[in-house]
Amino acid sequence: MKRLMLVVIVILGITAFATSISYDPQGLMFLSRPGAGINVTVNLNKGTGATYYGGETLGVSFSVDRSAYVAVLDIDPSGQVQVLFPNVYDQDNYMIGGRTYTLPTEKATTKYNLQIQSQRGRETILVVASSSPLSFLGNVFSLFDRYPFPYLSQTVNNLSIAINPVFSTNWGMGYTYFYNSYVPFTVRTTINADKRDASVYVDGIHMGNAPVTTTLEVGTHTIYIYTKRNLVYGPSVVNVQPGSSDFHFSLLPNYIYGYLEVTSIPDAQVYVDGEYVGDTPYRDFEKVGSHTVTVSKWGYRDSKQNVYINRDMTTSVDFRLQEKTEEEKRADNIILFSVIGILVVGIVLAIVLMN
Template sequence: MRYLLGILTLLGLALGQALTPKSIIVNPAPPPDLQVRVWVDKDPSKTGNPVYQFGEPIQISVQVTQPAYVYLFSVRATGEISGILPNAFEQQNFLRAGEVRTFPGPGARYTFTVEGPAGQDRVLAVASRRPLDVSEIINIQTGEARLQGESNLARALSIVVTPIPTNDWVSDEAYYIAGQLPPPPPSTGTLSVNSIPSGAQVLINGRLMGNTPLTVELLPGTYNLELRRSGYNPLRTSFTIQAGQVTQLNLPLIATPPPTGVLAVDSTPRGAEVLLNGRVVGVTPLNLSLNPGTYTVELRRSGFSPFRTLVTIQAGRTTRLNISLVSIAPPPQPVQPVQPVQPVQPVQPVRPPSGSFTYTCQGGTLVVNYISSNQVRLFYDGAFQTLPLVRSGAELVYSNNTYTWEIGQVGRLIVRGQVVLSNCRI
């Protein structure tokens, strides 16, 4: 025959510890010579709350210091009561002084087995010099109680021991745990953080914790998070951890724009076209913000030789180019043979032509519109230039001090004192 002993979890239990319930019945004036001691096989010294798994057998031992009748009861936290001694197989419940009895003993035809629900249970032992009538409490043949509830058992036992002098009885209790204690509530939460792209350093409250993707356990509370990755702006945010929960962060990082340098280009004369790696970017003077690297810089201006060079731009620095452009010199004139001296003929003045003419010159072409005998109009430097007649004779000279057009047998254009077009013919 198998007896089932079960228990119920008590609120407020900590792992490995349990609260000790109030004793069911205690003699207010226990006799000094009579004592009873009850224990379970996993805790003979009664130092704690031994744990029994469901289905595991349990043995209960008892000892008295004086001859006495012993009564054992299983008291579950659910309030269920059952009898242990005497029972249908163990009618003899009288123990001699110092005698230790274990139930079930060797060769017994019954066992005690621990079953659920999980929690804390106890065994109550009552020792009396005189036999007690517990028939109103327990059916000895079946072990079933005729009442339930700890308080009802306490009242019933009080009635049973009332006729007995207080120096003739005493009680004791043993405690044990059945099944596994429920795990304590979680004390930490989980942070799962990743970045796009991954591989960023993770700092929590300024402390380096690792690189993304990262999972870490933290105490509940609010934290400051910083992500760092080369080539990207630092990312700072805050998050809150709750016990037993997962806080997941997927954070995109913003790329840091590359540091730039400055190219400052100027020329003499100014107004030269600036080409960077073959692409026109403006005219001098010119400032450009560029990524670090090496570039080809070219300057072009009509009437001047092109200028080309390589420059290296460094981050955070200004590279300056101040270029003096070289004017294109007219080609040398062939040496003419010496002619015999002719009689001096009177100089015949040149008559101004009328209409528009296209001249082919050394250095380019030029369109000249003779508006009247005293004024011409030509297109140069990207604009129309109107020049009045300032001198006539063997050649005509039109000038506005900046641009000068001289025409005789051949023509030439002078800009700011420099010959830009020469040997001009129709």
């Protein structure tokens, strides 16, 4: 007897709005913090920023680079957050690292489709991964008897309240988005900053480190840029207009600051309170208060000074490094080669064990 497979069609409803989103996109921003060690990728069958029309199937695939518990969330243009996975038909959300999964997964008890409803707007797909079970799904599982694909929140601005506990574990996130029932007029846009390693968020979505080149819909967008040293720009609204758009932003501290200026002979690496900040000649913002400045160069002895940064003032320090003796350099080389040898042996052993 021929086996019949039930196909469940899930309608992705979108309320029509004059603009592509009607919520504050800051609700989507989850700034980098300790523990973000899981790399997450998420893709759509037509690609990020594609247009889908009513009746089309939205294909969502994702992967994690290490085994983790995963949730796939859909944020509609009004800011409502719906859980696409896990769902009543596809509840096992522990995913094996290095594999690519497509909804529905092979673990699903019933086949289902994510089908687009013909209403205008932009949706964001957010994939959350954690080494521990996702606590915010506890209530979601309890709703499966009434809602196969429950809503996690009625507003994206409450999303951080639900997801923040994830950050106490090893975690990661991935974003993508699509347009429903219209083709946006987009412009090639470059976003840059005056600080290296600056993370760029556009409309709440992490786009990578500056400089970022992407295509943005003509109109207003919310930009937020920050570095791990708490130098930020925004959140602020920019207006993307037809033609190539290039934006360059200057970042400022989100704390009370002065300036630290460091010079050395010869030029060397600069560390403030043990953190590498740049090379001499160096000048940048620094938080008001006491700090330890260290300069370091291979073949020379490290040198350090304690400084106090005053508000809106420049504190200058100068170093003259002493070259190490030949005996000290030989000792450094022995340590260096020993470390390299240990790393090589470790890599070889790992390769042998994998085979």
